[in-house]
Amino acid sequence: MKCYFTGNSPYARKVRVAAYETGLGDEVEWMTLTREERAEVVPEFNPLGKVPVAVLDSGQVLLDSPVICAYVDSLNKGSKLIPEEGDARWAVLTLEAMGDGFGEAIIAVSQESQKPDDKRTQGVIDRQMGKATGALALLDKQAGDFNDPPLMGEISVACALGYMEYRDVIPGWREDYPALASWYVEILKRQSFILSRPE
Numbered sequence: 070m071k072c073y074f075t076g077n078s079p080y081a082r083k084v085r086v087a088a089y090e091t092g093l094g095d096e097v098e099w100m101t102l103t104r105e106e107r108a109e110v111v112p113e114f115n116p117l118g119k120v121p122v123a124v125l126d127s128g129q130v131l132l133d134s135p136v137i138c139a140y141v142d143s144l145n146k147g148s149k150l151i152p153e154e155g156d157a158r159w160a161v162l163t164l165e166a167m168g169d170g171f172g173e174a175i176i177a178v179s180q181e182s183q184k185p186d187d188k189r190t191q192g193v194i195d196r197q198m199g200k201a202t203g204a205l206a207l208l209d210k211q212a213g214d215f216n217d218p219p220l221m222g223e224i225s226v227a228c229a230l231g232y233m234e235y236r237d238v239i240p241g242w243r244e245d246y247p248a249l250a251s252w253y254v255e256i257l258k259r260q261s262f263i264l265s266r267p268e
């Protein structure tokens with residue numbers, strides 16, 4: 070399997086962490102792209118132009134990150150990142166979706182904030198920031214119950230937080246959400262997160 074990704078995408082990082090956590094990192098041919106290369110290469114496989122996108126040896130294309138992570142986990146012979154059944158499965162998938170959606174809000178704030186003054190819409194920033202801080206407040210309450218070792222939900226949350234810090238979208242968040250911040254400090258020590266740090 071080939072996996073196309075850019076070095077700072079939180080969604081691509083989810084796939085990288087999932088592969089490293091399950092010991093499958095070496096089974097994947099990692100195809101690092103610059104933003105320019107992404108625009109050239111990815112539409113051939115994914116008309117949405119987004120990474121991550123995976124191409125199996127059969128030629129079958131997989132997108133997006135929840136699907137690729139679920140595929141990686143299907144190859145995993147060890148303890149699953151996504152429980153196969155029961156309430157635990159839906160809890161993990163819901164936390165994964167929360168992390169992904171939180172990441173979307175962070176990306177939207179970051180992109181809008183980078184626009185020149187005359188093109189920037191403060192209402193967009195405020196609306197997306199409201200989503201992001203709402204998610205942070207919820208995750209801060211939940212952090213004490215997070216799975217250790219992390220499952221797919223925790224991986225998604227940590228990848229989104231990593232992007233938020235990389236773009237410095239909410240400076241000082243660690244003081245405002247201390248339970249989440251303490252948990253985050255620990256998860257960052259895992260080899261899977263060290264190997265996939267945003268560039």
Ligand SMILES: N[C@@H](CCC(=O)N[C@@H](CS)C(=O)NCC(=O)O)C(=O)O
Pocket residue numbers: 077078079080081117118119120121133134135169
């Ligand atoms: N829901 C998708 C989101 C993927 C996504 O938004 N990727 C961004 C990078 S973080 C991208 O490739 N953007 C390029 C574009 O939109 O043209 C997933 O989970 O994989």
